[in-house]
Amino acid sequence: MSGINRRTMLTVLGTAPVAAAVSFTPGTVQAYVAARAQAAQPYQRRFFTDREDATIRALADMIIPRDGRSGSATDSGAHEFIDYIVAEQPDRQTPMRGGLVWLDSECRRRFDKAFLECADAERRQVLDDIAYPAKARPEMSHGVRFFTSLRDLVAAGFWSSRMGVDDLGYTGNRPTVWEGPPREVLEKLGLA
Amino acid sequence: MQIIRSPKVYDVCIVGSGAGGGTTAKVLTEAGADVVMLEGGPMWDSATDSAMFAWNYESPTRGWGGDRKPFGVYDGCLGGWDIEGEPYTVGRGAWRWFRGRMLGGRTHHWGRISLxxxxxxxxxxxxxxxxxxxxxxxxxxKPYYDKLDSFVGIFGTNHARETGLHNEPDGVFQPPPAPRAHELLIKRACDRMKIPVVPSRLSILTQSINGRPACHYCGQCGRGCSTHSNFSSVSVMLPPALQTGRLTIVANAMAREVTVGADGLATGVSYIDTQSNTEHQIRARVVVLAASCCESARLLLNSKSTLFPDGLANSSGVVGRYLTDSTGLSVSGFVPTLLDTPRYNSDGTGGMHLYIPWWGDNAALGFPRGYHVELGGGFGMPGYGFSGGIHNFPMSQGGGYGASLKEEYRRYYGAFVNFAGRGEQVAREDCYCEIDPNVTDRWGIPVLRFNHTWSDHERLQAKHMQETFRSIITEMGGTPMGTMPGPNQDYGLAVGGLIIHEAGATRMGNDPKTSVLNSHCQAHDVKNLFVADGGPFVSQADKNLTWTIMALAWRTAEYLADERRKGSL
Incomplete structure (x- = not known):
């Protein structure tokens, strides 16, 4: 293929609206279609109650807060992903729901109020005891299990969002010309 | 139920539209045969049906596909491990069975690794x-591999010349893409360990060929390629066959059995139309089974008649026997050198640019057969499961939350490498599939029951993989993730079938007493019946099957066309 044709093809690929180029046969990528439909309207929660959702959102933003480079977990919509995936994966439902209750019980035991009513320092005191599995006291094991699972979900939700992808600097999934890693990468790795 | 018979008698009926079926259809139609092809799933067109360039954040599951799409919501292959209404069972041992149900079959699934x-x-x-x-x-x-290389397009280099490995023969290659940064790091460590790391061989175009443009390097081959720049049966084999005007494709046609005449020759194939749930019969002078290794064996075993009480072409009792899969296990490693690597688009082609062919001397090792190693790493598209288990990452704070954790996710992105071993299982008669006497699928077709176990040949090979991958990671200054599984866990060896390289269930051979097919993949017992998938394989090799399935199908189809010309079929 000549250089001109190659450039022409890349131009076509780069400008064609993806939605128009993609159609689906029966049974194909149904969730993708659902997502496109959903993109146009606000997310309808499927699993968590209002109160559970509020706790999930508070925890999510403590796990991934806003900083100078990007927004917080809930800014990216991670809580909506978590609700959707827990609704889709029944095995997660009881541990997630039970974990939220465990957290409120632990907060009541220590501070006589639920997690959402606790002050930031009080919340952190509990999280510090369940956020480091290797260091946590054995009696915290159920809280550790819940928080570990939630942290993974928050991370998946945040970093796979458009905001997270931009923050990470992932620049693929588009037509390009492959020339291998740039010189600065090879130099950093001692491969130049 | 009334059976609907086709009035027309085709020259050839091919069951299956994947690697073997597609190749057979191309060669036969171009040789002048009037061919009908049965496909159990729906039609599918790479140009319009692939999810190329879609983002994980456009899916509410961020790419997770559940049981219906086990390789991700955008994966180009319809089918799966568990298909509603199409069960299989396991007798002795363990087995998993991935099935494609779409035009092009599992050529939509594979990694285009073409060894x-x-x-x-x-x-x-x-x-x-x-x-x-x-x-x-x-x-x-060799001539058929060469034809395939030239027609389909494959990048690679002459390993034999580079490494001295005589069992890695040269081919007709396009230039390989430049290696990624992590691949070069792996190669640097392996060079010191005398382990060869060479350009991989993928059927993805780096140069335009036969009207198909070169790859645009979006890295998502698994979704299906709208520009036909990688191989699938739909993108490469079926278009020229359709162009002859001599190929008829019947989709949603689930084959039930090969029909046989009083003379003991195949007369066609009966199938269920899955949309109308009606039974049909296609008539043909020759039948080619390319339904996938185990589905073709199942068809033969289900084609029982007074002439063939044990199933068609099964006078040897060997149909279903000698079933193998590639051995497989993966080890990933954290490599501190890769922390804070400047970002670059490392997508490249949809697969590794470098790999490790089998380099060992089995005579000096405690196991008889080798494996190749598929390399992974780089800055992948973030999606479901991203950085899961960060609390276990070496040198991390061990979990936590807040600003420091957020920064940790950024630093660890791209700092892992992965080694996936794919090796050869020694074929054994006691690894087999058979008809389960008690279970049918939703179409009333009796299903397969699998009996599959590993032997010490495979376990010791797996041990070697584990030790090798871990020592490469250590040589890179990294830390292998997870402790090495011991002998009680088969050293981490994947359950049979999980690598999706089934072979051998209708094996070839010169002796009709110990094989199903002759050297032209023609049934010893039924001369107008052929098999053109992984079933004819006598052994697995330490290489992926697809290129050999297609080279063998090409050879079979040329023989078949010659026999037709001579009037003997």
Whole structure:
């Protein structure tokens, strides 16, 4: 293929609206279609109650807060992903729901109020005891299990969002010309 | 139920539209045959049906596909491990079975890793006394591999010349893409360990060929390629066959059995139309089964008649026997050198640019057959499961939350490498599939029951993989993730079938008492019946199957066309 044709093809690929180029046969990528439909309207929660959702959102933003480079977990919509995936994966439902209750019980035991009513320092005191599995006291094991699972979900939700992808600097999934890693990468790795 | 019979008698009926079926259809239609092809799933067109360039954040599951799409919501392959209404069962041992249900079959699934077998791979018994030799030699196969390379397009280099490994023969290659940064780091460590790391061989175009443009390097081959720049049966084999005007494709046609006449010859195939749930019969002068290794065996075993009480082409009792899968296990490692690597688009082609062919001397090792190693790493598209288990990452704070954790996610992105071993199982008669006497699928077709176990040949090979991958990671200054599984866990060896390289269930051979097919993949018992998938394989090799499935199908189809010309079929 000549250089001109190659450039022409890349131009076509780069400008064609993806939605128009993609159609689906029966049974194909149904969730993708659902997502496109959903993109146009606000997310309808499927699993968590209002109160559970509020706790999930508070925890999510403590796990991934806003900083100078990007927004917080809930800014990216991670809580909506978590609700959707827990609704889709029944095995997660009881541990997630039970974990939220465990957290409120632990907060009541220590501070006589639920997690959402606790002050930031009080919340952190509990999280510090369940956020480091290797260091946590054995009696915290159920809280550790819940928080570990939630942290993974928050991370998946945040970093796979458009905001997270931009923050990470992932620049693929588009037509390009492959020339291998740039010189600065090879130099950093001692491969130049 | 009334059976709807086609009035027309086709020259050839091909069951299956994947690697073997697609190749057979191309060669036969171009040789002038009038061909009908049955496909169990729906039609599918790479140009319009692939999810190319979609983002994980456009899916509410961020790419997770559940049971319906086990390789991700955008994966181009319809089908799966568990298909509603199409069960299979397991007798002795364990087995998993991934099935494609769409035009093009599992050519939509595979990694385009296109490793032609070497001379040794056709004569393992002569080398180590295990299994059997093929009734075909590498020299007989070479012209078909060359035709395939030239027609389909594949990048790679001459390993034999680079490494001295005589069992990695040269091919007709396009230039390989430049290696990624992590691949070069792996190679640097392996060079010190005398382990060869060479350009991979993928059927993805780096140069335009036959009207198909070169790859645009979006890295998402698994979704199906709208520009036909990678191989799938739909993108490459079926268009020229359709262009002849001599190929009729019947989709949603679930084959039930091969029909047989009083003379003991195949007369066609009966199938269920899955949309209308009606039974049909296609008539043809020749039948080619390319339904996938186990589905073709199932069809033969289900084609019972007074002439063939044990199933068609099964006077040897060998149909379903000698079933193998590639051995497989993966080890990933954290490599501190890669922390804070400047970002670059490392997508490249949809697969590794460098890999490790089998380099060991089995005579000096405690196991008879080798494996190749598929390399992974780089800055992948973030999606479901991203950085899961960060609390276990070496040198991390061990979990936590807040600003420091957020920064940790950024630093660890791209700092892992992965090694996936894919090796050869020694074929054994006691690894087999059979008809389960008690279970049918939703179409009333009796299903397969699998019996599959590993032997110490595979377990010791897996041990070698584990030790090798871990020592490469250590040599890179990294830390292997997870502790090495011990002998009680088969050293981490994947359950049979999980690598999706089933082979051998209708094996070839010169002796009709110990094989199903002759050296032209023609049934010993039924001369107008052929098999053109992984079933004819006598052994697995330490290489992926697809290129050999297609080279063999090409050879079978040319033989078939010659026989038709001579009037003997």
């Amino acid at each position: 032609r077998f070497g001379p040794d791979d056709f004569r393992r018994r002569s080398i180590d006394g295990l299994g059997d030799d093929w009734p075909v030699t590498y020299d007989e196969m």
